[in-house]
Amino acid sequence: MIDKRCESVAQAVADIPDGATVMIGGFGASGSPIELIHALIDHGARDLTVINNNTGNGEVGLAALIGNGQVRKMICSFPRSSQSRVFPELYKEGRIELELVPQGTLAERIRAAGAGIPAFFTPTTVGTVLAEGKEVREFDGRPYVMEPWLKADFALVKCEMADLVGNLTYNKTARNFAPLMCMAAATTIVQARKVVPPGDIDPEHVITPGIFVNRVVEVTDPVHEDVLIAAGRSYP
Amino acid sequence: MSAGWTREQMAARAAQDIPDGSYVNLGIGIPELVAKFVPEGREFIYHTENGMLGMGPPPSEDERDLDLMNAGKKYVTALPGAAYFHHADSFSMIRGGHIDVCVLGTMQVAANGDIANWSTGAPGAIPAVGGAMDLVQGVKNIFVITEHTTKTGEPKLVERCTYPLTGPGVVSRIYTNLAVVDVGPGGFRVLELAPGVTFEEVEKQTGAPILPPE
Numbered sequence: 478m479i480d481k482r483c484e485s486v487a488q489a490v491a492d493i494p495d496g497a498t499v500m501i502g503g504f505g506a507s508g509s510p511i512e513l514i515h516a517l518i519d520h521g522a523r524d525l526t527v528i529n530n531n532t533g534n535g536e537v538g539l540a541a542l543i544g545n546g547q548v549r550k551m552i553c554s555f556p557r558s559s560q561s562r563v564f565p566e567l568y569k570e571g572r573i574e575l576e577l578v579p580q581g582t583l584a585e586r587i588r589a590a591g592a593g594i595p596a597f598f599t600p601t602t603v604g605t606v607l608a609e610g611k612e613v614r615e616f617d618g619r620p621y622v623m624e625p626w627l628k629a630d631f632a633l634v635k636c637e638m639a640d641l642v643g644n645l646t647y648n649k650t651a652r653n654f655a656p657l658m659c660m661a662a663a664t665t666i667v668q669a670r671k672v673v674p675p676g677d678i679d680p681e682h683v684i685t686p687g688i689f690v691n692r693v694v695e696v697t698d699p700v701h702e703d704v705l706i707a708a709g710r711s712y713p
Numbered sequence: 714m715s716a717g718w719t720r721e722q723m724a725a726r727a728a729q730d731i732p733d734g735s736y737v738n739l740g741i742g743i744p745e746l747v748a749k750f751v752p753e754g755r756e757f758i759y760h761t762e763n764g765m766l767g768m769g770p771p772p773s774e775d776e777r778d779l780d781l782m783n784a785g786k787k788y789v790t791a792l793p794g795a796a797y798f799h800h801a802d803s804f805s806m807i808r809g810g811h812i813d814v815c816v817l818g819t820m821q822v823a824a825n826g827d828i829a830n831w832s833t834g835a836p837g838a839i840p841a842v843g844g845a846m847d848l849v850q851g852v853k854n855i856f857v858i859t860e861h862t863t864k865t866g867e868p869k870l871v872e873r874c875t876y877p878l879t880g881p882g883v884v885s886r887i888y889t890n891l892a893v894v895d896v897g898p899g900g901f902r903v904l905e906l907a908p909g910v911t912f913e914e915v916e917k918q919t920g921a922p923i924l925p926p927e
Contacts (some may be wrong), residue, residue: 504763504800505786507779555843558786565839577840580762581804581847588801599808600850604881606834607846649797650764651780656799684799701779 480641481687482672483694486516489666493517493631498526500587500658501539502634505531505558506702508651510635510668511538513694515712517633518545526550528587528629530580530654532557532564536711538702543567545713550574552627554583560706578627579607584657586627591660591689596625632662635699636685639669640676643690644683652684659689668696716909717890723858725750726905727888730856731814736760738807738848740817741785743858747816758794760812762844764803767795784844807844808851815852817845819859821874824900824921826884828857829876842879849880861889861918868920870894870901891915899924 483489490513493499499517503509518541525548532551533540542548544563556575557565567573578586579601589597598621602608612623634655637648645667647655659665672695705712718726724746731737731747733755739745748770751757759768761783768783769790776790783789806812819830828849831842849855859869870887886904887894892915893905902924903915912925 504784505782507763507782507786555841557839557841568839569837575839577842579842579846580800580844581808581851584800584804601808601847603850605846605878607842647797649778649780649791650761650782652797652799653764654800657801703779 478641481643481690481693482641483692486512486668486694486696487519489513489692489694490516490520490633493520493522495522496524497522497630498528498628500528500629500632500654500662502632502653502655502658503529503539504650504653506534508635508647508653508655509538509702510633511700511702511705512696513633513635513666513668514538514542518542518547518713521547523547524549526552528552528583528627528658530554530583532561534558534560534702535706536563537705538712540564541712543573548573550576552576552578552583554578554580577607582624583627584654586624587654587657587661590626590628591657594626596623598623627661629658629662630664632658632665634658634665634667636667636669638671638673638678639667639690639693640673640678640687641693642675643667643687643693644678645669645685645690646678646682647684656685659685664691665689666692666694668694668699670697670699671695717907719890721746721749722907723888723890726893727816727856727858728752730886731755731757735813736766736806736811738762738812738815738852740815742818744816744818745785747858760803760806761789762803762807762848764798764800765791765795767792769795804844804847807847810851810853812852814854814856815848816856816858817848819857819869821869821871821876822857822859822884822887822896823871823874824896825873826882826896827874828855828879828884829874831879832877834877845879849883854885855883857884857887859887859889861891861915868918870923871920891918894923902927
């Protein structure tokens with residue numbers, strides 16, 4: 478019987494090599510797979526390219542991964558926020574690369590990779606500096622910018638419920654990029670608040686079908702980035 | 714009290730121009746205030762680009778759900794009829810022309826409808842664009858709410874933007890502390906003056922030719 482469970486977050490991320498491209502779900506704090514990120518910090522893979530909407534907050538989760546010197550390059554739409562300090566400091570010192578991608582283009586590039594579409598045309602960035610050097614083509618008399626797909630070796634995401642074959646449901650706005658990243662990564666690793674037998678999730682309610690998921694690890698009481706930051710915590 | 718509109722009054726005035734039943738996306742800052750001034754008898758459905766339609770007001774401490782945030786990363790609530798979806802669906806709503814109105818703040822807006830609200834282009838600044846470029850290209854009507862000038866008195870309504878553009882030729886209407894301004898083929902035109910404000914004052918504080926109310 479198919480059973481995609483891993484015993485621990487450590488086991489789930491153990492084969493992520495140096496130099497890997499890793500998508501990490503979440504929009505700010507909501508949906509951030511903190512336990513998987515902390516396991517990746519413990520594991521120690523370096524020289525990573527990380528894809529996320531932001532660059533983390535405080536000194537936990539994604540910000541801690543960056544602060545630990547494991548990230549060579551960030552691909553994101555909004556690299557600064559009120560509580561992000563780690564990335565801005567490294568960026569100003571020239572110690573980390575940034576590829577800035579508008580949020581909708583970031584989502585669609587990830588979706589396109591999962592859908593097997595190598596590039597698409599979008600009106601977003603037309604007439605701006607972010608379109609410089611990119612192919613522009615007219616459709617129905619309006620210009621559009623070509624954007625390539627965005628793939629990854631691994632995706633780390635958080636969900637609400639997973640069954641043993643990897644079907645997933647999410648909780649509210651914690652969903653955000655996760656279903657797209659599950660599709661776009663060669664290996665998708667999911668932390669679920671609850672893991673259930675096949676059949677316990679109504680097939681009509683499945684958001685991410687299990688075909689996009691490789692590993693599931695149960696984290697029954699996941700910590701939330703905002704709670705850790707409010708408590709003044711840092712990792713490791 | 715000085716002449717002109719407060720931020721709340723600017724937001725309330727903008728809300729008057731949003732038709733009943735509109736799907737609306739509100740930018741961070743003054744635009745968020747629009748939600749407090751929905752005109753009597755109308756209903757707007759709020760979209761937040763991190764994956765929700767039917768966004769409601771901020772929660773009480775007891776109601777707060779750590780997995781329920783808006784694009785400004787503030788905690789919000791879900792109204793009856795709300796829906797959650799992933800980011801590609803959310804930006805399909807934006808880019809696909811399904812959202813009726815987007816209200817944005819800005820650094821500069823030009824007489825040809827260009828908007829610059831994401832970066833000053835200053836060397837060493839960390840660029841951050843978020844969903845701004847998707848919104849201005851995809852949403853049917855782009856409204857701007859802004860003070861008429863910067864804190865140092867520089868015009869924000871200009872002939873041509875000097876900051877890097879978010880999008881060219883996209884803004885249709887501007888709500889400032891001094892006036893409601895239409896952006897059309899002839900450039901800026903005052904639609905309505907705030908109480909106690911003269912057209913000459915607006916003209917003086919605008920960095921481009923501006924037409925008087927018809």
